[in-house]
Amino acid sequence: MPKPLTVALVAGAALLTRRALRRRVRVSPLWPLPALDPPVSGRPRARARRPLLTGLETIAEGVVQLRLEGPDLPHWEPGAHLDLVLPSGLVRQYSLCGDPADTSSYTLATRLVPDGRGGSREVHERLAEGMELEVRGPRNRFPLRAAPSYVFVAGGIGITPILPMLRALPDGTEWRLLYGGRTRASMPYLEQVRELAGDRLTLVAEDEDGRPDLDALFAGLPQGTAVYCCGPEGLTAAVEARLPEGATLHLERFAARASATGDAGFELELRRSGRTLTVPAGSSVLAAVRSELPDTAYSCEQGFCGTCQQRVVEGEVDHRDELLTDAERADSMLICVSRARSDRLVLDM
Numbered sequence: 168m169p170k171p172l173t174v175a176l177v178a179g180a181a182l183l184t185r186r187a188l189r190r191r192v193r194v195s196p197l198w199p200l201p202a203l204d205p206p207v208s209g210r211p212r213a214r215a216r217r218p219l220l221t222g223l224e225t226i227a228e229g230v231v232q233l234r235l236e237g238p239d240l241p242h243w244e245p246g247a248h249l250d251l252v253l254p255s256g257l258v259r260q261y262s263l264c265g266d267p268a269d270t271s272s273y274t275l276a277t278r279l280v281p282d283g284r285g286g287s288r289e290v291h292e293r294l295a296e297g298m299e300l301e302v303r304g305p306r307n308r309f310p311l312r313a314a315p316s317y318v319f320v321a322g323g324i325g326i327t328p329i330l331p332m333l334r335a336l337p338d339g340t341e342w343r344l345l346y347g348g349r350t351r352a353s354m355p356y357l358e359q360v361r362e363l364a365g366d367r368l369t370l371v372a373e374d375e376d377g378r379p380d381l382d383a384l385f386a387g388l389p390q391g392t393a394v395y396c397c398g399p400e401g402l403t404a405a406v407e408a409r410l411p412e413g414a415t416l417h418l419e420r421f422a423a424r425a426s427a428t429g430d431a432g433f434e435l436e437l438r439r440s441g442r443t444l445t446v447p448a449g450s451s452v453l454a455a456v457r458s459e460l461p462d463t464a465y466s467c468e469q470g471f472c473g474t475c476q477q478r479v480v481e482g483e484v485d486h487r488d489e490l491l492t493d494a495e496r497a498d499s500m501l502i503c504v505s506r507a508r509s510d511r512l513v514l515d516m
Contacts (some may be wrong), residue, residue, distance in 0.1 A: 214303070215252070215301050215302065215303050216237060216240065216301070216302055216303075217237070217299045217300065217301050217302075218235040218236055218237030218240065218272075218273065218299070218300065218302060219235065219236050219237060219297070219298070219299055219300075220233060220234070220235055220294060220295070220296055220297065220298045220299070220300055221234050221235070221236045221272075221296060221297075222234030222296065223294060223295065223296050226276065226355050226356070227352065227353055227354055227355040227356075227357070228350065228352040228353040229278050229279045229353060230276055230277070230278045230279075230324060230353070230355045231276065231277060231279075231290065231291055232274065232275070232276045232355075233261075233274070233275045233276070233277070233290070233294070234265075234272055234273070234274055235272060235273045235274075235275070235300065235302065236271060236272045237271070237272075238271070239270060240270050240271065240272070240273060241270075241304075241305060242267065242268075242270060243263050243267050243304075243305035243307070244267055244307055244310060244311070244335075245267065245310070245311045245328070245331035245332040245334075245335050246262075246307050246308075246309035246310045246311055246328050246331070246332065246419070247262070247263050247267075247304070247305040247306060247307040247309075247310075247328075248260050248261060248262045248263060248304065248305065248306060248307070248308075248309075248328070249261055249263060249273060249275065249302045249303065249304045249305055249306075250302060250303040250304050250306075250471075250472055251275070251290075251300060251301075251302055252300065252301035252302065252303070253286060253289045253290065253293075253294075253300075254289070254293060254294075254298075254300075255285075255289055255293075256466075257285060257286050257289060257466060257467075258466040258467055258472040258474060259277075259286040259287075259290070259467060259472075260467065260471040260472060261275040261276070261277055261327070262275070262309075262327040262328035262397075262419070263275065263305060263327075263328075263331065264276055264326075264327040264328070264330050264331060264356070265331070266331075266334075267331060267335075273302070275327075276324065276327050276355055276356075277290050277291075277324065278323065278324040278355075279291045284468065286467075306490075308419075308489055308490065309328055309395075309397070309417065309418075309419040311332045311335060311395070312393060312417070314391060314392065314393035314415070315341070315389060315390075315391045315392065316340070316341035316342060316388070316389050316391070316392045316393070317336070317340065317341070317342040317343075317392065317393050317394075317395065318342070318343055318344075318345075318384065318385070318388065318392060318393075318394045318395070318414075319332065319333065319342065319343070319344040319345070319394075319395045319396075320344075320345045320347075320379075320381075320384070320394065320395070320396040320397075320398065320402065320406055321344070321345070321346045321347070321396075321397055321398060322347050322348065322397070322398025322399055322402040323347070323348045323349070323353065323354065323355075323398065323399070324355065325396075325397035325398035325399075325402075325419070325421070326346060326354070326355060326356055326360065326397075327355070327356075327397075328397050328419055329344070329395060329397060330356055330359065330360070330363075332395065333360075333363045333364065334363065341389070342367060343364075343367045343368075343369070343384070344360070344364050344367060344368050344369065345369045345371065345379055345381075345384050346360055346364075346368060346369070346370055346371070347370075347371040347372070347373065347379050347398075347402070348371075348372060348373070349372070349373050349374060350372055350373070350374050350375075351370075351372045351375075354372070357370075369384065381405055381406060381409045382409060385409060385410070385411045385414070388411055388413070388414050390413040391413065391414075391415070392413070392414045392415070393414070393415050393417060394406065394410060394414050394415065394416050394417065395417045395419075396416070396417070396418050396419070397418070397419040397420075398421070399421055400420065400421070403418050403420055406418075419489075420489060430448045430449055430506065431448055432445060432446060432447045432448045433445070433446055433506070433507040433509070433510055433511060433512060434446075434510060434511040434512070435452065435455060435456070435507075435511075435512050435513075435514065436481075436511070436512070436513040436514070437456070437459065437460070437514055437516040438480050438513050438514065438515055438516070439515055439516050440459075440460065440516060442459055444456075444458070444459060446506070446507070446512075451468075451502070451503060451504065451506075452500075452502040452503075452505070452506060452507075452512075452514075453465055453468070453475055453502045453503045456502060456514075456516065460516065463475070463516070465502075465503055467503070468503045468504075469489075469503065469504065470487055470488030470489055470490060470501050470503060470504035470505070471488070471489055471490055472490070473490050473491075473501065475501055475502045475503045476491070476495075476499055476500070476501055476502075477499060477500060477501075477502050477514045477515065477516055478498060478499050478514065478515035479498055479499055479500055479512070479513070479514060479515075480513040480514060480515050481511070481512070481513035482507055482508075482509045482511055482512035482513055483507065483508040483509040483512075484496070484500045484505055484506075484507065484508065484512070485505060485506045485507065485508045486500060486501075486505050487504045487505050487506070488500075488501040488504055488505055502514070
């Protein structure tokens with residue numbers, strides 16, 4: 168073979184090899200390890216829609232109601248919530264509290280939390296009628312299940328997922344409701360609740376009545392009674408502690424659940440980027456990751472929106488979110504609230 172032709176063939180083969188290697192490294196920076204699947208962080212969990220904000224009114228002290236209208240909005244069932252994408256980009260979750268049969272509008276309500284993380288302030292101070300807002304969902308992690316009888320416990324704005332449940336109960340169903348709040352003026356939908364519940368309602372305004380008597384509420388419950396509770400952590404914890412034997416508990420929390428295992432530190436490997444770091448006790452996985460990868464996507468920091476979902480390669484996860492399904496928890500986690508049960512965790516990042 169003539170020498171120039173040999174040189175040309177060798178050079179061409181070397182060029183093709185370099186290109187192939189560059190493509191391989193782009194796919195998997197740690198090549199020759201196996202290529203990882205595409206990351207899951209920041210993927211929208213449901214198709215976004217942009218309904219129009221047609222109603223914004225104060226319905227209780229510190230509580231505003233939003234009415235969103237749009238064509239052919241997805242059907243929902245009692246207990247469902249929406250992701251509301253605010254103009255700043257923050258994502259917050261609000262229970263649907265209108266009529267599930269109405270496919271032309273959604274009704275939400277939110278309480279102002281002055282010392283919160285900014286979402287409620289933005290709703291109260293920056294939203295105005297006529298705005299087009301992005302929403303995702305609905306999703307339902309708090310569905311109403313068939314049961315021989317029910318007890319509902321709502322704290323303040325926690326009445327919002329409970330209200331559609333009360334409307335949906337078949338005639339003849341045995342149920343009762345405890346509805347509590349700081350003051351009567353701060354309790355949204357109070358008149359609607361009174362009309363629906365009648366003598367099945369126990370109303371507790373803390374400034375007048377003190378703390379609710381849960382032992383009295385749960386006395387003599389029939390076997391198999393379903394207890395539905397939505398409210399602040401103190402209320403949900405008290406309901407869990409006093410739940411009688413034979414009753415089933417369904418909870419909707421305002422914040423990520425606490426864990427009995429504590430917040431011990433652990434080692435975290437970011438497999439895709441080849442970094443190993445420590446997540447100290449009292450700090451989140453998200454905070455540790457963002458110290459190395461500051462562009463990591465996140466939003467709610469409460470385990471509700473799914474923006475920070477990451478695939479787990481190795482390790483046992485202490486799941487504390489209110490979003491992922493059991494199937495999703497098998498190989499992923501929300502790094503804003505969940506932690507490791509093991510001494511070491513490996514993420515596909």
